[in-house]
Amino acid sequence: MMRSLVLPASVSLSILAMLVACAADDVSPVASDAPDAATSSPRDGGGTTTPGPDATVADAEAPLASQAEVEPNDGKTETETNPMTVPGEMTGTIDLADDRDIFRVTVSKGELWQWTITPAAAMAPHLAVFDLLPDNQNPSRVVFADPGAPAVLDHFVLSDGAFVAGVRDARNVPTATGKGGPTFGYTLRAVKRPLAPAPVTFPSTKTGKLASPGALDFYSFSATKGTVFGIVLRAARKVPASTLDSRLSLFDLTAKKSIITNDNAGGSPDSQIGGQIPETSDYLVVVENEGTNPTDLSYELVFQTTEP
C-alpha cells in the first residue's frame, strides 16, 4: 500500500476560514521576486535537466476574456464571490481597507494554469488559489510580492474541485493591517500552459531549481503496476542546504488521477513519496514550494527502486 500523506485540508466550508488557512505559511511578507512570465524560461539553462513548462511556448494566444470585479466579493459567505472566466483577465482594487476579492474559477484535473497578478504601485499582491471542497486532494497555492511587484503562480490541478482565487494585500496577511484604498488596483490573469515534464528513469538523481517561489517543476516516468519506488527530495537535507520548503505530488497522467502528496518528511521541510506503483501507466511528479524564503530554491530529486 502507498502511504497516504496528503496535506490535510481545512474541513471548514467558510471561504474566509480557507483564506486564513492559506495564510498560515505566510509568516513574513518576503518578496516573491517573481520573474516576468515571458522571461522565466527556459529554466536553469543547463544542458541536463530543465523541467517545467516552457513559458516561451505561448498558450494558444486566444484573446483573454476581460472582466472587472463586482463588490461585495469578500467571501464572507459562499455566494459572496465573483465568477471569473479562464483563460481570462480580471481587474480589481483592494478597496476599502483590508478588502479581499474572491473569484470562482472552473479548472480541471490534469491542467496547468499560470496566474499572474500585476499590482499598482501601492499594492503588495497576495494571491491564493485553492479548492473549497472539504478533504480535497488539492494543496493550496500561494504567492506574494512587495508593493508594485508582479507575482506569478503556477497551478497544476491534481483533482477536480471547487476552486477560487483570492486576492489581498500581502501586508494584510495573516493579520489585517488596514492596507487598501482606491489606488490599490491590480490585474489578475490566468492562462493555460502546456505540460512539458522532464522524463526520468529509475534509479537516477536529478538536480533542479524552481524558477520562482510560485513556479512548479515537472518530471515524468512510465512504470509497471506493483513496482516498488521511492522519490526523495533533498533541499533542507542536501549539502549545502537550500531554503526550499518543498511539496511533492504524484499524478497518473493516463487516468488523470492524484496518487499521493507529501509536504514534510524525515523531520524536515523536505518531501518524499513511495510505495508500490498502483497501475501500469505514465506518471507525473510535481515539485512545488510551500515556503516563504526565496533565497535558494534548489533541490536534488532522487528516484530510487526502494521505498524511502
Ligand SMILES: [Ca+2]
Ligand atoms: Ca475589491
Ligand SMILES: [Ca+2]
Ligand atoms: Ca472585495
Ligand SMILES: [Ca+2]
Ligand atoms: Ca515541505
